[in-house]
Amino acid sequence: MKAAIIGFGKMGQAIAKGWIDKKVFNPEDILASSGSYDRLMDACEKLNTTPMPSNAEAIANADVVILAVKPKMIADAMQECRDLLAASDKWIVSVAWGIDCEELEKLLPGSHHISTIPNTAIEAGCGIMIYENQSTLTQDQKALFVELFEPVSMLVEIPKAQMNIAGILGGCAPAFTEMYLEALGDAGVAYGLKREQAYEIAAKMIEGVGVLYLNQKNHPGMMKDDVCSPGGSTIRGVMQLEKEGFRSAVISAVQAIADPKK
Ligand SMILES: NC(=O)C1=CN([C@@H]2O[C@H](COP(=O)(O)OP(=O)(O)OC[C@H]3O[C@@H](n4cnc5c(N)ncnc54)[C@H](O)[C@@H]3O)[C@@H](O)[C@H]2O)C=CC1
Ligand SMILES: O=C(O)[C@@H]1CCC=N1
CATH class of the missing domain: 1.10.3730.10 (ProC C-terminal domain-like)
Incomplete structure (x- = not known):
């Protein structure tokens, strides 16, 4: 399995480091893409992750997509990838603050997605991963979500109305x-x-x-x-x-x- 991390900043790298440390992914199977290619190259060199020239190429080569750009950047970052995501069984884990299942569906219609709020301690394998109880993941994708994030975080399922306050305490x-x-x-x-x-x-x-x-x-x-x-x-x-x-x-x-x- 390969993971695309779209937005390789603080949170994107924290997830990558946690996964590599807990051997959830081999570093080279983490395909990273970001706004600044120079900074991406530096970060990938340190972690041995694979830098990708575009979000679309990262997503095309991955099974799971971690959406780790700022909430306001999602529409722009995913513009070229909407159709690909809607037509495939690739699935998306959004960590973007305040973007719930309903918002994600507007941004990425017809795709498989789940809205989450992790925290930086995921890097040390002892994070918290708040996730919305409503998602468009299939049962198999939900099981994979648990398999990927349980080694690095405590998973907490939360209804939409409490995502904000749970995210404040955890994130x-x-x-x-x-x-x-x-x-x-x-x-x-x-x-x-x-x-x-x-x-x-x-x-x-x-x-x-x-x-x-x-x-x-x-x-x-x-x-x-x-x-x-x-x-x-x-x-x-x-x-x-x-x-x-x-x-x-x-x-x-x-x-x-x-x-x-x-
Ligand atoms: N930092 C934290 O503790 C937490 C952050 N989050 C969420 O994680 C997301 C990222 O936050 P941070 O990592 O803190 O910010 P950051 O600024 O460190 O990282 C954002 C990254 O997105 C990249 N980027 C910008 N435009 C892009 C585009 N069009 N395509 C691909 N990449 C692009 C930037 O180059 C940067 O590397 C946000 O949505 C935030 O709400 C959620 C929980 C905790
Ligand atoms: O401050 C922020 O917007 C992000 C989301 C949660 C933690 N950091």
């Missing part, structure tokens, strides 16, 4: 968490830790908290209480975060994306 919030990681690193450095060591400790801590929650499904407040010894040190930090509006800031950040006009 956008990594940036919030990276800011938190950076802030912990700065604080560690301020108190004498080497920066690399500070980031490593903080990153492992974030990973561990996630795994602990997923294993036990205890309420996060209870998990926090387990860390705060009576009269101990942690509760002083927790009280300060409460005073600074930490939780409220996080909720407001989600709102700023979910309701951009407010």
Whole structure:
């Protein structure tokens, strides 16, 4: 099987790296095409993926197509490929933010497609792949979709009305968490830790908290209480975060994306 990745930027490359690392695809079976041919050549040289001169050629030679251009670019990028996609059993995984099954059908009528929102951690094989419960994939294509993305992500099926909020938590919030990681690193450095060591400790801590929650499904407040010894040190930090509006800031950040006009 061969995969065409149309748009070989951050997300396109993250998917390719995750697949190569988990041996889902041989690097040369990933056919990449992008807006800038020079940058595409550089990226493909690093990953050993195959650079393609056009979107149409990448798609013609592939079984599955990952659509990883900016949402506004889809119509332009796929203009020459609409007929080919409508007339074949090739199938499309769109990762474009805000483009649901109905929108995809308008852009690529008659094709087999599924609308998803992945996150950058797919590169490390521990991503989240939100996908809409409505798609035009056949049963066999849906099974292949699971086969390709399960090794690199947790798959979460979501109805159309909740795609946006699920995508914010899975796809956008990594940036919030990276800011938190950076802030912990700065604080560690301020108190004498080497920066690399500070980031490593903080990153492992974030990973561990996630795994602990997923294993036990205890309420996060209870998990926090387990860390705060009576009269101990942690509760002083927790009280300060409460005073600074930490939780409220996080909720407001989600709102700023979910309701951009407010
Ligand atoms: N970066 C992220 O964390 C996430 C991104 N996404 C979605 O992934 C898609 C790509 O986003 P990024 O990778 O972050 O952006 P990016 O700007 O890094 O990548 C976009 C790529 O598309 C290429 N491109 C532009 N016009 C093209 C055309 N006509 N044909 C082929 N390629 C073309 C550009 O050269 C660039 O390599 C977007 O739709 C975004 O909503 C979804 C979830 C998370
Ligand atoms: O910021 C964006 O538009 C993309 C979609 C989700 C994460 N990054």
